[in-house]
Amino acid sequence: MTPVRVLVVDDQDLFRGGFAMILNAQDDLTVVGEAADGAEAVRRAVELEPDVVLMDVRMPTMDGVEATAEICRRTSARVLVLTMYDVDEYVYQALRAGASGFLLKDVRRDDLADAVRVVAKGEALLAPSVTRRLIDDVVRRGAARPVLRRQLDELTERESATLRQVARGLSNAEIAAELVVSEHTVKTHVSNVLMKLGLRDRAQAVVFAYEAGFVTPGQDSR
CATH class of the missing domain: 1.10.10.10 (Winged helix-like DNA-binding domain superfamily/Winged helix DNA-binding domain)
Structure with a gap:
């Protein structure tokens, strides 16, 4: 079975390296590249054609929302958003930009690997808090x-x-x-x-x- 190809995007070396190590330890997952900001993420996604992009939200140069929109527009990769807080205002924006779901950065290693597999299969990872925020936004806009x-x-x-x-x-x-x-x-x-x-x-x-x-x-x- 061909491993799921993953691009890891985070402006913090510690997070980026840790996520890459966890994913590379899985037989069915492989990290094909890393990026430290949204602009680099777009370039690398186009170049490497990953199956899944693990995307940080808050980054310099280009944030994860804009990068998600570009990657979804220019590639077939699926984007899994990472955030420090489940109330992050950017998470819903990223979903509207084309992301397939989101994870908190304190996710357990097994859950991280499972989430990548789920998204790679075309499924969605939507926490109730994000779904509620989606509904609230629709109600506000009328x-x-x-x-x-x-x-x-x-x-x-x-x-x-x-x-x-x-x-x-x-x-x-x-x-x-x-x-x-x-x-x-x-x-x-x-x-x-x-x-x-x-x-x-x-x-x-x-x-x-x-x-x-x-x-x-x-x-x-x-």
């Missing part, structure tokens, strides 16, 4: 964006139902139980939703669902 709403017309009834469950943060197994279908069927529906809406992964699907007004705070999504 009306949903009609252009996003129109894109939902492309979805079948089953695909729409699947998107609602994804927005709730349910796994494929949980969605299968809710909709009384197989996990394979759920995977197919999720893939179709992402393709039709032009989304990279489940994290973007959650953001899309709230911004389009497809799901709303407090709504029963079943």
Whole structure:
């Protein structure tokens, strides 16, 4: 099996080296490069074509949000954001820029490796605190964006139902139980939703669902 290729980005040598050491100790993960700021991260991502970019948020020259947007625009890499605090205001901005999830920097080594694997498979890592912040932001901004709403017309009834469950943060197994279908069927529906809406992964699907007004705070999504 080909190892997942990872680019580690952090302006602090200690964090960068520690994360690289932890990931390189895994048989199925390999660190192909490191970067100390966002601008270097973009250059190295384009050059090295990693599967996953482990991205610090607060860095000089170019921060992690801007770097995430550039990397997602110019490569197929998935970005996993790192932050010191789960209330970091930049985390949600990074998700909107295309990141597939986030981790706290005090993450346990096994959880770090598992998170990279999850993101590499196209899954999302969204903590409840980030999802709540996403909802709060949508509420503050008021009306949903009609252009996003129109894109939902492309979805079948089953695909729409699947998107609602994804927005709730349910796994494929949980969605299968809710909709009384197989996990394979759920995977197919999720893939179709992402393709039709032009989304990279489940994290973007959650953001899309709230911004389009497809799901709303407090709504029963079943």
